[in-house]
Amino acid sequence: MKGGRSLLEGGFGRGRLSHRRGGNLACSCQEGRGGEEGRRKRVQQRSIDKLWEDVGRVGKKGVSAAFAAIVALNVSTGAPALGGSALAETRQDTSVVGTSTVRVADDVKGPASIVKDCRTDSPDLQTVYWISSRSVGQNPTLYAVDKDGKLIGTDYEVQTRNVGQEEIVFVHRLRKNKMEDFIVLADTSNKFKNRNELKVYEIAPGVPAGADDNHAIDVEREIAFEFPAPAPSAEAEKSSSYTIPVGPTPEVDIQYPQEDYDTAAIIVIDDTLWAFSKRSLGSSTALYRLPLDTISPYVRSDDKKTHTLEFVQEFSSGAPACGADVSTDGKRLALMTRETIFLFDLTTEAAAKNPIANLTGRFSVPKSEGAAVGITWDDAKTMIVLTDKNEMTKISLSA
Numbered sequence: 001m002k003g004g005r006s007l008l009e010g011g012f013g014r015g016r017l018s019h020r021r022g023g024n025l026a027c028s029c030q031e032g033r034g035g036e037e038g039r040r041k042r043v044q045q046r047s048i049d050k051l052w053e054d055v056g057r058v059g060k061k062g063v064s065a066a067f068a069a070i071v072a073l074n075v076s077t078g079a080p081a082l083g084g085s086a087l088a089e090t091r092q093d094t095s096v097v098g099t100s101t102v103r104v105a106d107d108v109k110g111p112a113s114i115v116k117d118c119r120t121d122s123p124d125l126q127t128v129y130w131i132s133s134r135s136v137g138q139n140p141t142l143y144a145v146d147k148d149g150k151l152i153g154t155d156y157e158v159q160t161r162n163v164g165q166e167e168i169v170f171v172h173r174l175r176k177n178k179m180e181d182f183i184v185l186a187d188t189s190n191k192f193k194n195r196n197e198l199k200v201y202e203i204a205p206g207v208p209a210g211a212d213d214n215h216a217i218d219v220e221r222e223i224a225f226e227f228p229a230p231a232p233s234a235e236a237e238k239s240s241s242y243t244i245p246v247g248p249t250p251e252v253d254i255q256y257p258q259e260d261y262d263t264a265a266i267i268v269i270d271d272t273l274w275a276f277s278k279r280s281l282g283s284s285t286a287l288y289r290l291p292l293d294t295i296s297p298y299v300r301s302d303d304k305k306t307h308t309l310e311f312v313q314e315f316s317s318g319a320p321a322c323g324a325d326v327s328t329d330g331k332r333l334a335l336m337t338r339e340t341i342f343l344f345d346l347t348t349e350a351a352a353k354n355p356i357a358n359l360t361g362r363f364s365v366p367k368s369e370g371a372a373v374g375i376t377w378d379d380a381k382t383m384i385v386l387t388d389k390n391e392m393t394k395i396s397l398s399a
Contacts, residue, residue, distance in 0.1 A: 094343060094361045095398045101368060104149035104390040109141070110134040112165050113264075113323060113374035114386040117144075118172035119181055119207050121328065121379075128152060128208050129376065131386065132168040132185065140165045140185055140201070142217070144208035149392050152208045156215045160201060160222070164189025166264040167323065168374070175271070175296060182220065182297050184273070190262040197306055198263070199224050200273070202297035220297035225290055225307040227261055227277070263288075264373075265324035265335065267355065269346070271295060274355055275309060276321040276335065285321040285335075287312040287356055312354055317342070323375040325383070332360075334383055336375045339365055341383070341395075366393045 104111065110133045117128040126146055133141040133155075140158040145151055167186040174180070181204065188198040202221040265276040265285075273290040288309035293299075319337035326333055326346070333344040333355050343361040350357040365372045370389025378384050383395045 094363075096363050096366075096395055097398050098396040099366045099393055101366075101391055101393045102147075102149045104131070104145060104386070104392055105143075105151040106390065107151050107155070108133070108143045108145065108390055111373060111386055111388060111390060113168045114384065114392070115168045115170045115183070115325070115374075115376045116328075116378060116384075117207065118170055118328070126152075127378075129384070129392075130168055130170065130183065131374075132165050134189075135162060135165045136189070137161065137163065140187070142168075142183075142205075145392075149390075153210050154215060156205060156208075156217050158185065158201065158203055158217045158219065160219045162187035162199070162201070163195060164191075167266045169266060169268050171268050171295070173270075175294075180296060180298075184266070184268060184295070186263065186266050188263045188266075188275075193261055195261070197224050197226050200266070202295070204297060221299075221303065223290075223292070223295070223303060223307065224305075225275075225309055227288065228308050228311060263321075265321040267324050267326055267333065268295060269326060269330075269355060274312075276315075276324060278320045278322070283316065283318065284314055285317045286314050287354070313356060315356055322373055325376050327377045327380055329380040331380070332377075334375055334377065336365065336372060336385070338372050341365055341375065341385075366395065368393055 108131055112132045112134040114129055114131050117130060120126060120128045129145050129147075131143045131145060133143070135141055138161065140160070140162050142156040142158065143151060144153060144156070162185075164187065165185065166188045167184075169184040169186075170181075171184060172181050183203050183205065185201045185203065186198075187201060190198065200223050201219045202223075203217050204220055205217050262278040263275045264278045267274050271294045273292070273295050275288045275290065277286045277288065279285065289312055290307060291310050292307065315335075317335070317337050317340070319339050321335060321337055323336040324334060331345070331347050333346055335342045335344065335356065340362055341364075342356075342359060344356050345351065345358040345360045346355060348358050365385060368385075368387050368389070368391050370387035370391060372385050373388050374386040376384050376386075378394065381397045381399065383397070385393045385395065387393070
């Protein structure tokens, strides 16, 4: 996953762009679209009624399954989401025109995420992708591979101990007349719900060239953050908290709003880091913003405190978010679950404050041997999906 490009500063990132379609063309098909909309709503309502009839036959045990199915139905049809969860109006402007899969070297152990090294985004250079491993309680390990999934040199070891590696982001930008190239590693795995503080590490490795590289990578900056605590409520019950035993010490109660305690998808746009919550129930995700003036690895003024993420929007993703990335031209965001890839337009004015304000399309994750764990843009119309079974699938889009 990439980020941090700024067209306004001469980099690769998102600028304040806008795109509008011609008015006459839109008006000419308004009546036809209205009829189609009515038919779609009637089909959707019949499907929902059928689901609740099934619940009546299976009893209470079927309620959760029915609710999840209705949420998925809302996602698949583009209807307003349930329970206050937002789902933007969809324009299906893009379709998949082809896919191809290559095998990643077996030396890559426990792949967790993938990102393209933007410094190699040139026809006269060997394209490099960074793959992070799912390291737990040890030094994070990175692998550099080429477009065929072959290992470049050996593994790279980050000089810090983490709890659980998830997302990886490459930032390539011009900031204050200085070129910045660095990687953000998300030490954010929290599936056991026993972490109240998550971290990101910023590193600045050189362009991988081969076995002679220095494979010990120092951490340039460490930023700690947490999800916001739920607002006090008179109706809140103790059962809404998770009671976590921590060794021989007394039990600790930690509360997380909407099960937001974990993230496997982060992005960087301009100078802002955004995080998508990963929920075990899986019917939706929430977007949060890290309230920092800059995520540059050369600024450390706020690093001694733990920052609280700011809630932005709920989104009915239908399954847990497991990866995200900003396109190489900075115009689109891809958000991936194990089942679906959602595309969002970043060129609108609203996207500056909310990257998922404008949903423009969705399509299924290509079938493969393993489960999707990471996604990166290869160019403005091509994405690559990484699986936990060492597969890289290239997805070519129509536009």
